[in-house]
Amino acid sequence: MGRTKFIVGGVLILAAVVYLIFTATKANAEYFMTVDELKAKGASIVSQDVRISGAVVGDTIQYDANTLTLTFDIAQVPGDQKEVDAEGGLAAVLHAAVIDPNRTRLQVTYNGPEPDLLKNEAQAILTGHLDSNGVFHADELLLKCPTKYQSAVPNQVGG
């Protein structure tokens, strides 16, 4: 009798927690895609909240301080870890994505202060939605600069 009480109580709590996690996941899940995957979805994904990963193209960064409007392009980087490894690691992949003019690019706009880490060849993870003109409106920017592209080791002293 004593035991049943505890088991029933435990099961109820467990059910409540599972329900909590389930509803929270359902309400807040966002697709995580590469630029190519987003473009492939096209109109079907417009105005739905998604997460996008890509490489920041430094030349395209523009900031209008009056309106705090930031725009820049991100270039397609593969989402699959095996592909990234095959191309020599994240830093090399980001570098290659930015210098390759044939990569798919996505225009991004964001309203707010310009993040410190926004620079050429940074990895950007953006949360937001695509509008019908194909511009991505980011609500949140997450930026990461991989350790510098390593073939940039400077010259040797002496010789």
Added chain:
Amino acid sequence: MVADFGYGVITVAFVVALYSVGAAIYGERTKSARWVESARRAMLLLWPLITLSAASLIYLLITNHFEVSFVYEVTSREMPTYLKITAWWGGQAGSLVFWSWLMSAFASLVTLRKWDRDREFLPWVIVVTSITTAFFLGLVVFYENPFAYYWSGPDHNLIVDALGNPIISMFAPAAGASIYIPQDGNGLNPLLRHPGMIIHPPMLYLGFVSFVIPFAFAIAALITGRTDDRWIRITRRWTLWAWLFLSCGLVLGSRWAYDVLGWGGFWGWDPVEIAALMPWLTGTAFLHSVMIQEKRGLLKQWNMLLIILTYSLVIFGTFLTRSGVLSSVHAFAQSAIGPVFFVFIGVTFITSVALLIYRWPDLRGETEMKSMLSREALFLLNNLFFISVLVVCFWGVVFPLISQLFTGQTVTVGPPFYQTAVAPLFAALMLLMGVAPLSAWGHSSLRTLGRAVWKSAVAALVVTAILFFTYTNNPIALTGFFLVALVLLVTFQEFWRAASARMRAQHENVFSALWRLVGRDRRRYGGYVIHISMMLMAIGILGINLFQVQTQGTVPVNDSLSLSGYTVKYDSVAQFPGPDGRQVTRAVVSVYQGNNYLGDLYPRIDYYPSDQQNMTIPGERSTLKDDLYIILVDWQPTAANGATFKIFVNPLVNWLWIGAIIFLFGIIIAAWPEREAEAVRARARRVPQADRKQPGVAD
């Protein structure tokens, strides 16, 4: 040369660690005290050896030996010496050395204690700590060597692999190769050059490493079958210090994010943050539930499971916080050491759980839990909620992988997921914090509990009603503030009840009564202080999450922005060179409340030309009511239209930091050494004779 020496010594340390594992097992199996003693001495040798190796590494760091790849990556000539030293734990390879250094120090401290009463634990404690040390040393020796060089071929060019990455190794990769010496290093990311960021990782690591000690004793208890609560008593203080350091690490990290990252918040539910939070959650649950085992002889299996989980999460957390690969969900395996970590975690976890299952029958409770409202039942409930928070966190981290596996589409969850899922669980924990101290061990009924709590509950309702009419009508905030008030009132009432009893009985004044009271039961009253601090932190968290307001705009000189009663006037801006090569752009703004001048603030942007990196440092004005937090977003010397600011008002957030300081104070009270003998007597009085088992004789 120094690098070769450092590498040589750490390789020797690795071998010594393996020897001590082997000698301890052999000595235990053959009942040879000499072999166990040899294992103990080998383990004591680890700390001096790793210290030598670490000293070599520090020497290389401060003397600009950029031919060593690790030194090149984390330091540069312009960095001041103290930053070069702290760069030791600024990169992955160095921080693995740092980890093993701490681990060996703690292991040595443990083996230096008096072992007369616990002889049988010794070999197994050596085995567990030495395996852990050996794992990290092995990573250093075979995978992430901080001493490895760059090499150049006969043509004096850097030797690179097929993908263009430089080859780094200890020994010449080809005949005729010579060491390649870059002119200057990469330097530490400027964002990390902050005092909070310099002591944050060591604190976190101290916390991580200290949790290995209770785990080692738990495993020793499982293997030897001495499954009474001796292992818990020996390691109680270690657990508390581990918890203190881990909490310190979390707080410092939050403060760093608030001061440096310039987004007006302190916690972003980033996977790296979650990785540090997870062992804290299981550790906190463990701290609570060991009390049940000590007082009532219950939850023994559960405690074992919690410490095993904590250990696995510590190793997992070390990996996640250091490999720096987490902003992408695909990145778990990005670092070369990822798979090795997962194998180690898997093997240690499965072995530990197998041992636990083997000893399961011995770990049955000495009594049964009867009443659902008894103290022990409420503690169990508290544990379930902590574990639920853990499950939420874990789910959030692995959900992308799971969705990828089952649907082929990666789906992630962001901060809103954690907030919605965790908030009710924390509310439940707060309710328990208010009720549990009033419930009795063994048996409590709704009636007795209600009688104890109703006064505080009514008073808390009154507080909530006042807040409703004067401050906010947000239902979440009001629920939160009600719970905060309830816990604070109950806790103060507990202090008052016990202190006034002392005052009457011992004729003491209120201060000496409180002092003696706390001194007599440090764990209990230290715990209450921690509860109070948690509530202050809750006020801050509710404030910044629910009431934060912000504005932004570009204003010419002498013009102003207004927000929530504050007026911020832009006075001037200046550009000048700062320390370690940075270019500082500093604005001066004056802050008014109505017509009342409050002072000047100096939001600034520091630009590091060598890294092409900005660092935005907000101007902050902190009061108990709110923080005014001003970010200089943009200023161009050529533009005539002024400067751009973003302003946050973060209500009540200062209570978070005040709470954090009181929190540390509370842990110190609880962890302060007291004589062990007293604790043993206390238990002997409580537990009836029949329930006590002679260690080792029971089966």
